[in-house]
Amino acid sequence: MSETATQTRSHNNYTEPAAANDIQQLSMQQALNRALDEVLAQNPKTVIFGEDCGRLGGVFRITDGLQAKHGEDRVFDTPLAESGILGMSVGLAMAGFHPIPEVQFDGFAYPAINQIVCQIARMNYRSRGTLPMPITLRVPSFGGIRAPEHHGESLEALFAHVPGLKVVSPSTPHDAYHLLKYAATRQDPVIFMEPKSRYWQKGPVDFTAAAPGAAAHDDEPTNHGSLTGARVAREGRHLTMVAWGAMVARCLQVAELAAEDGIDVEVLDLRWLKPIDAEALARSVGKTRRAVVVHEAPLTSGLGAEVAQLITQSCFATLKAPVERVTGFDVPYPSGDLEDEYIPNIDRILFGIQRVLEYRRG
């Protein structure tokens, strides 16, 4: 790529520090790019790498312009070998670096499962805390962009099941910016699942918002309202929809349609999928007494089951109906042409709500 190209593409890097009351309309792609830019500037131990992350700036342009600005030693391309990308992250972390590797598409995480599960997740445990793995693995996740097979998956349950990993998925540009900066400062490995179908929609990013570390170094997502826990995306009183990533926007649409029928739906954006903010679930469903959990991943052993159990644990006595799950089907995540048949659509979610509404005991 020529110099001209580099200059042209570095338009969305930001150098100016956030001023007071600094709220900007950014896409999630821009917000993530800015977060990475700031993390690189703030922590000299941060390195960013992956397939096409360097010169090209990433296939989704999340690392756009960062190599030109921060140098080829800190933002660089790797061979097409995910096991190598994540294996190198282990070594870098052991040597004191804070790697932010990217797996170009979620389906390409499979070749690196050994490094993620057997090394990254366990090294701190194995070394009695002497070799923490401050790795933030960025994974463009979920479907919705009509991509070929392996370019759309929903792997949260797989990652969440592995002790030692934290899993988070933002649904808005604001959360993407703050959660990525937060994840990058953790001593534990974080799987950062970016909803790729939401990269381009703009939303307000409040750069003056209190850092999620209002809870300082508290890793547990119990601090209601901060970025370390779940977020009430819409308040309601009849039913709680629980979602994360790209499904949050869809659930908000459904909530508007339900309102037309007189049903007041609360939407809880879980954000953290490991650990899950059980208190937020209890608080919301304790109020609404009905719950539907929505995810793109297949039904069986999906994270919806975990959410349903957590709700049942805290709200069993007052629940009006069993927790309903509206999910993908128990088939491989399909390629683009079949996406609309697979991803929970508005009518399927409305049916799920209806099943909960009409449930009667006995």
Place this chain on the structure above:
Amino acid sequence: MAEISFPLPDLGEGLIEATVLEWLVEPGQQVERNQAIVELETTKSALELPSPQAGKVGRIHGAPGDTINVGEPLIVFEVPDDTAGIVGTVPKDEAPKRRVRLSAVLDED
């Protein structure tokens, strides 16, 4: 605007280069996908290369008579930022459509 560079592909089986005969587009021009953009000659044949995508032509590489190696830049397209993803399609924000209506008797106890 973002730029997408298209390198010269292998136009046969194991060819390593091609010679530019004539450019059929010029910088600034809007092209459609599959529109012929350049005439090339290889050791096997002469051919017209179709555009791999729609977009505005940013730069072209090689004057008539120049030889370009496979993998080197041939043409650079300028595309709007929001369509600059390389795999997949930017989803459109559409007004939600529904067929299912909700009905419930809510006892507010």
